[in-house]
Amino acid sequence: MSKPVAIATWRFGLPGVKEAGEALGAGGSALDAVERGIRTAELDPEVASVGYGGYPNAAGVVQTDAAIHDGRTHGFGAVAALEGVRTPISVARRVMERCPHSMLAGAGAREFAQAQGFALEELLTEGMRRNYEEWLRNRDLERTGGIASHDTIGLVALDAHGDLCSGCSTSGLRYKSPGRVGDSPLSGCGLYCDNAVGGAAATGNGDDILRFAPCALIVEFMRSGAHTQEACRMAVERIMTNVSMRGKKEADINFIALRKDGEVGVAATRAEFHFAVWTPETGAQLHVIQRACPEQEPESEGALRT
Numbered sequence: 001m002s003k004p005v006a007i008a009t010w011r012f013g014l015p016g017v018k019e020a021g022e023a024l025g026a027g028g029s030a031l032d033a034v035e036r037g038i039r040t041a042e043l044d045p046e047v048a049s050v051g052y053g054g055y056p057n058a059a060g061v062v063q064t065d066a067a068i069h070d071g072r073t074h075g076f077g078a079v080a081a082l083e084g085v086r087t088p089i090s091v092a093r094r095v096m097e098r099c100p101h102s103m104l105a106g107a108g109a110r111e112f113a114q115a116q117g118f119a120l121e122e123l124l125t126e127g128m129r130r131n132y133e134e135w136l137r138n139r140d141l142e143r144t145g146g147i148a149s150h151d152t153i154g155l156v157a158l159d160a161h162g163d164l165c166s167g168c169s170t171s172g173l174r175y176k177s178p179g180r181v182g183d184s185p186l187s188g189c190g191l192y193c194d195n196a197v198g199g200a201a202a203t204g205n206g207d208d209i210l211r212f213a214p215c216a217l218i219v220e221f222m223r224s225g226a227h228t229q230e231a232c233r234m235a236v237e238r239i240m241t242n243v244s245m246r247g248k249k250e251a252d253i254n255f256i257a258l259r260k261d262g263e264v265g266v267a268a269t270r271a272e273f274h275f276a277v278w279t280p281e282t283g284a285q286l287h288v289i290q291r292a293c294p295e296q297e298p299e300s301e302g303a304l305r306t
């Protein structure tokens, strides 16, 4: 038997790990815990970068990306540029479980969701519509994207049977080009999971993240013996010391990871990055880590503190 653990990105990951923890504490699978945890953020209209109430694209349409990676089977399901479904993570799970393919995008993903019984609804809330109209009036490059605009929920869970699952869900970069897909639905990029080793998930600028397959890297670093924390830091370093990233001041690349023995790790390019962890002993707790990238801030090594 393993000690169950769940870890999620951002402050809004706190209700997510609490929900995941309830599933895990009752003996549920990591797969169910990840789906349940991510749905809390997707269904919360106050979470402005995930699911219902998320930022729209430049055409005023909310297009979401989500994926789930089941460590037991190396199963994978994803949706990209999906419109009109409040819980993209559940559609991603259906893709994994009931579709011969691993990823569906755009109209095909929506048609699949509808055929699976998901309701099609407007995801753009009134508040987001007003923000969008304001952006249309004052359109400028800085507000297209920007460091505060793309906050994926990533969640990795380990259940009492020792099984792992990773998942993530996002509405992506705000006011992105219609059809733009980030790292979140791509295996190895926005998430990865291998029951023999551990799982990882990413949040930040998917246009940068997806070029490096960092979540697969993190799992492989762990397989080679790196501690979870060190594996995350090495992935940040690998990206930030790459020639195409050197000198970038606004890089937004952040990782969470969970090893098969229950050890968690986090690394970020942000000055401060919040994440949430659930264990049976502590319940759901919020933590913060400082910037881990020597290229950006030579004096600071990432250090966990609560």
Ligand code: GLY
Pocket: 150, 151, 152, 170, 171, 172, 173, 181, 182, 183, 184, 202, 203, 204, 205, 206, 207
């Ligand atoms: N990391 C989410 C995105 O850039 O779409």
